[in-house]
Amino acid sequence: MHSDRASLKLKIAAAAGLLFLHLPIALIFVYAFTTEEKSFQWPPPGYTLKWFAATWNRPDVWEAMALSLKVAAISTLLAMILGTLCAAAVSRTKFFGRESISLLVILPIALPGVVTGIALRSAFSIAEVPFSTWTIVLGHATFCVVIVYNNAVARFRRTSGSLIEASMDLGANLFQTLRHVILPNIATALVVGGMLAFALSFDEVIVTTFTAGQQQTLPIWMLEELVRPRERPVTNVVAMVVVLVTLLPILGAYYLTRGTEAVAGQGK
Amino acid sequence: MPAVSFDHVSRHFGAVKAVDDVILDIAEGEFFAMLGPSGSGKTTCLRLIAGFERPTGGDIRIFGAPVADLPPYKRQVNTVFQDYALFPHLNVRDNVAYGLMIAGRGKRERHAEAEAALEMVRLGGYGSRKPSELSGGQRQRVALARALVNKPRVLLLDEPLGALDLKLREQMQEELKTLQRQLGITFVFVTHDQGEALSMADRVAVFNDGKIIQVGSPEDIYFRPEVPFVADFVGSSNVLPEALVARLTGETCPAAIRPERLRLAPEGPLKARVTGLSFLGLSTRVSFDAEGTRLTALLPQDVARPREGDEVALTWAPEDLHLMRASERAGQQVGQRVGA
Numbered sequence: 001m002h003s004d005r006a007s008l009k010l011k012i013a014a015a016a017g018l019l020f021l022h023l024p025i026a027l028i029f030v031y032a033f034t035t036e037e038k039s040f041q042w043p044p045p046g047y048t049l050k051w052f053a054a055t056w057n058r059p060d061v062w063e064a065m066a067l068s069l070k071v072a073a074i075s076t077l078l079a080m081i082l083g084t085l086c087a088a089a090v091s092r093t094k095f096f097g098r099e100s101i102s103l104l105v106i107l108p109i110a111l112p113g114v115v116t117g118i119a120l121r122s123a124f125s126i127a128e129v130p131f132s133t134w135t136i137v138l139g140h141a142t143f144c145v146v147i148v149y150n151n152a153v154a155r156f157r158r159t160s161g162s163l164i165e166a167s168m169d170l171g172a173n174l175f176q177t178l179r180h181v182i183l184p185n186i187a188t189a190l191v192v193g194g195m196l197a198f199a200l201s202f203d204e205v206i207v208t209t210f211t212a213g214q215q216q217t218l219p220i221w222m223l224e225e226l227v228r229p230r231e232r233p234v235t236n237v238v239a240m241v242v243v244l245v246t247l248l249p250i251l252g253a254y255y256l257t258r259g260t261e262a263v264a265g266q267g268k
Numbered sequence: 269m270p271a272v273s274f275d276h277v278s279r280h281f282g283a284v285k286a287v288d289d290v291i292l293d294i295a296e297g298e299f300f301a302m303l304g305p306s307g308s309g310k311t312t313c314l315r316l317i318a319g320f321e322r323p324t325g326g327d328i329r330i331f332g333a334p335v336a337d338l339p340p341y342k343r344q345v346n347t348v349f350q351d352y353a354l355f356p357h358l359n360v361r362d363n364v365a366y367g368l369m370i371a372g373r374g375k376r377e378r379h380a381e382a383e384a385a386l387e388m389v390r391l392g393g394y395g396s397r398k399p400s401e402l403s404g405g406q407r408q409r410v411a412l413a414r415a416l417v418n419k420p421r422v423l424l425l426d427e428p429l430g431a432l433d434l435k436l437r438e439q440m441q442e443e444l445k446t447l448q449r450q451l452g453i454t455f456v457f458v459t460h461d462q463g464e465a466l467s468m469a470d471r472v473a474v475f476n477d478g479k480i481i482q483v484g485s486p487e488d489i490y491f492r493p494e495v496p497f498v499a500d501f502v503g504s505s506n507v508l509p510e511a512l513v514a515r516l517t518g519e520t521c522p523a524a525i526r527p528e529r530l531r532l533a534p535e536g537p538l539k540a541r542v543t544g545l546s547f548l549g550l551s552t553r554v555s556f557d558a559e560g561t562r563l564t565a566l567l568p569q570d571v572a573r574p575r576e577g578d579e580v581a582l583t584w585a586p587e588d589l590h591l592m593r594a595s596e597r598a599g600q601q602v603g604q605r606v607g608a
Contacts, residue, residue, distance in 0.1 A: 166353035
């Protein structure tokens with residue numbers, strides 16, 4: 001029989017695992033409060049809140065933050081439209097090449113970001129598209145679509161096809177069926193997909209380096225900042241913000257997908 | 269005027285003739301069963317009436333009006349789906365009220381009507397539950413209430429009892445029949461269960477390979493099958509081949525005889541060897557090999573049972589041997605317009 005209490009060894013192992021995963025992140029947080037600004041010295045010689053004020057007054061931080069939010073928002077929106085339509089087509093109808101399409105849609109997330117980045121960069125230069133916010137958005141959309149698609153396709157598969165027929169049988173036309181039956185049934189999947197896509201886009205570095213021109217998203221700004229030994233703790237403050245901005249949607253997605261079995265899997 | 273009429277209706281999927289040149293009239297207020305093995309076209313016929321499929325040939329009318337160009341949401345028919353298709357995101361009351369909501373009825377009115385429909389299927393007070401909290405039989409009733417609340421002129425039921433266990437199924441058969449009598453709505457019921465079709469329906473259409481093989485009352489179908497397929501599919505009648513019938517009666521067609529009408533006798537027209545016995549409770553089922561034809565008899569328990577391997581003689585009353593003269597037309601349309 002299993003004992004209810006874990007053995008001491010097991011507890012130590014679990015603690016070690018958690019520390020290994022999270023101690024570095026905790027260090028980043030601690031250094032945001034250090035009084036020493038040129039090198040990361042341990043233990044910090046003193047603690048201060050002045051870097052929060054310093055960050056607040058840095059226009060470059062605000063610019064990078066605004067760009068990141070804008071890019072993440074637009075790519076998420078784009079991905080939600082394209083990903084959902086694609087998922088609907090793949091799971092609701094049968095056509096020639098359907099299997100290949102579902103593989104091709106998932107491929108971008110399997111490819112290393114460097115490959116996607118280089119491919120997009122050369123494609124943009126062949127097509128003579130100047131680098132701008134929109135090239136970053138396109139780059140991010142490639143993997144955001146996959147996230148939304150995966151969530152939506154799983155939900156469509158679990159939703160019985162006869163629900164749509166039942167709705168039409170009860171007098172609803174296509175638009176009413178979309179509004180009263182299809183959207184409510186896939187809503188949580190869409191929101192979850194959107195949140196994960198947003199979080200992915202917000203901290204993306206590799207594809208962004210290849211598709212951004214002179215503009216800096218927040219992660220790119222942080223990379224640049226690490227090289228310069230001035231006001232280093234500002235980077236740590238920004239890092240805290242990034243962690244929060246990406247963690248919240250992921251937590252939200254986690255709570256929303258809990259217990260959705262009861263929502264979607266009825267028909268069969 | 270028939271409630272539903274099929275005039276040479278076909279639905280072909282490429283080379284597959286799911287429904288092939290069906291002629292059929294279903295009368296108003298009738299409980300009509302479409303019976304057949306899977307893939308025989310009965311469900312496609314139902315979907316043609318509902319509007320989920322369009323015929324590739326022929327003409328379907330509902331109460332005299334051609335419906336070829338009407339989408340499902342413009343037809344005065346409602347369907348009870350095989351998997352019930354209850355909306356998982358709505359509670360029971362909103363599921364039942366869905367059709368009324370789409371029709372633009374006010375919230376209070378439609379909730380009252382939904383509650384009344386739930387009372388009718390003995391689910392009063394279940395309105396605020398989610399479909400996932402109900403048992404299979406209860407979901408089935410909700411699906412029924414959701415269709416009936418719209419006061420359809422024809423109710424279509426696609427194997428609605430298939431997912432229920434035997435006891436519940438028998439109970440629902442009774443309830444459906446009572447409900448249909450009360451409401452007077454035309455019910456069109458698809459099933460592959462011959463017992464279900466015979467016990468519930470006013471008339472039965474037997475389907476095979478996309479065609480209607482025979483239409484008639486349950487008694488017709490059971491006692492007077494027109495072709496061997498019907499005799500065999502509906503309650504496993506014994507089919508005597510043409511040669512045997514020719515020797516026994518001089519007629520040149522196959523014949524059917526119900527297992528319960530075969531009797532053992534010291535002398536009889538047909539010699540047979542007993543190949544198996546099984547005890548069924550009310551009766552004993554005995555299998556025979558009669559000159560190369562497999563036959564089954566149901567013997568009452570008060571009759572002396574033969575033993576396996578015994579050579580016996582079989583006899584029957586002349587009127588119990590049903591000659592299937594229509595079988596030279598087997599495979600053709602024999603369900604002519606009747607009754608409607």
